[in-house]
Amino acid sequence: MSQTKTIVKEAGIANRKRMKNILIHSFFILVSVFYVLPFLYVISISLSNEKDVADFGYKLVPMNFDLTAYTYVFANAKVLINGYLVTAFQTLAGTVLSILLMAMAAYPLSRTIFKLRSAVILFILLAMFFGPGPGTSFGSVPTVPSYILVSRYLHLSDSIWAYIIPGLAVPLYIIMFVTFFKSISEAMIESAKIDGAGELNVFFRIIIPLSKPILATLSFMVLLARWNDFMTSLIYISNPNLVTLQFLLQKILWESEFLKSLAENSFHGIGIDVVSGSTAPLETMTFAMCIIAAGPMLVIFPFFQKYFSKGMMIGSVKG
């Protein structure tokens, strides 16, 4: 009798567990739907027929599958290719220089024999708290003195260096480098030095190869911020050949005139003999542009999620 009772009771618990499981998974599946849907819409609109969009609005599944928007975009891909080149160059060059500069500055600060250590740390901390901010050039608006410096004194406006130089060193990242370097065993450094290696040698031959985790994490953080930069183009660049992809995307979404001029050019490109460009599928083109400009990176970035989470973890605990 009591045995059957236990069985019934256990069956009840198992049932309840299963119910809870189903509820929780349904909840998270619903949440993921809200995350995935917007992307599906963008893809769908870019593959839709312009007339369908005009008549029925944005749909989750294209009513008529149509690649016209992409033909238009590819017919005049020059602007996009240019945007890719500018973005890729400033991202790669900027990240390499920035990481090198910060790691080089951090190494002396991890060495107790460095006489100026506390002075330099103070110098960096003061910059961190009273300076125009860690993300001088990405994401946050420059202060007027920074703007005057970059545009009037250094004459970096309308040059690729406007992307690369102003945001090279982030004080917080230097501190993160220092923390990591300190964890590398002192004994290893000392034994290398007994063998006659100088500090420069130790840094490049021993410290850098041992610091791959922090190098990967911070490189990725810098890379991502630079790739997503629209602010620099917005503020310092007026030459249309020097703007980043993100800025191009913003312009395409905000100014239908800009897209129209691109579309009109593409008529000549694909040799369609039309008098006016007013029939260009502007609405669907906008989203096709978005897919081509943002798509490839969106596919690549999630593979680096590991570094990203780690970077934010360290960043949030210390700052």
Added chain:
Amino acid sequence: MKSTYMIKNNMELLLLATPALLYFVIFQYFPMFGNIIAFKDFRYDLGILGSKWIGFENFSFFFSSQDALRITKNTVLYGIVFTMIDTIAAMLLAVLLYEVLSNRALKYYQTVMMFPRFLSWVVVGYLSYTLLNPVHGILNQLLDFFGTAGRDWYSNSDYWPWILTITQAWKNIAFPMLLYYASLLAVNPEQFEAAELDGADWFQKTRYVSLPALTPVVIMLSLLAIGNIFKGDFGLFYQLTRDVGTLYPTTDIIDTYVFRSLKTANPGMTTAVTLYQSVVGLVMILISNFIIRKINPEHALF
């Protein structure tokens, strides 16, 4: 012998630090010094040093304008609301995520929710535009389906506190969620089992085991957020609203205001605004750091 060796080492170390030091002098200390134009009638032809001192005139000009109150209020209120909403939602999600046992499902949910973190605000602007487009947008299609007239989202500022709050949560929530989830994983599972043996149901377990385990991290993250309360996320407020003027009453924050003033307004006055922002921000950081230090010195920034 020993001392020349030390000098050589120190020289090499200094050499390594030099590029960064130069960078800081030029890009951090020079603009810091340049902030004096907040107290000057700055003119480009006279330069930073040559312009005339005018005391606090720029500040009084800014604070007597209606903008001062509006952008301060917006910046601070959004800061508070975002922190509260994100904290509560992230805690809830973390507690629920803890109940997900399948590793594959876990990985999937985390990746999906982390994904928007990689996006620029420009791309998020595209996504929100598919929802809010007054003619073709999905929201208006839904309203239409339920028999209500569609709305022109980009011309009524009343909707925007909602839109902005939801969008930033959508983009930012995964990270605090993962932090909280990690602290739940650190709890000894025996605590949950013991509670279960004592007859605790799911709500009681959450209330008496999970939430207390989360409290330290929650306090830490909230204090850090308070330190940043005077600094808004420019991309969110600029890209989503498409810089539409009619939305300013509820969407203009200090950062967007400074951005618009950068090239057009009086440079001295704009500098006064950023100086005001950074001084109050610094005080906030000092206060929050002081409290963090009291609670747990290990998490303090300095």
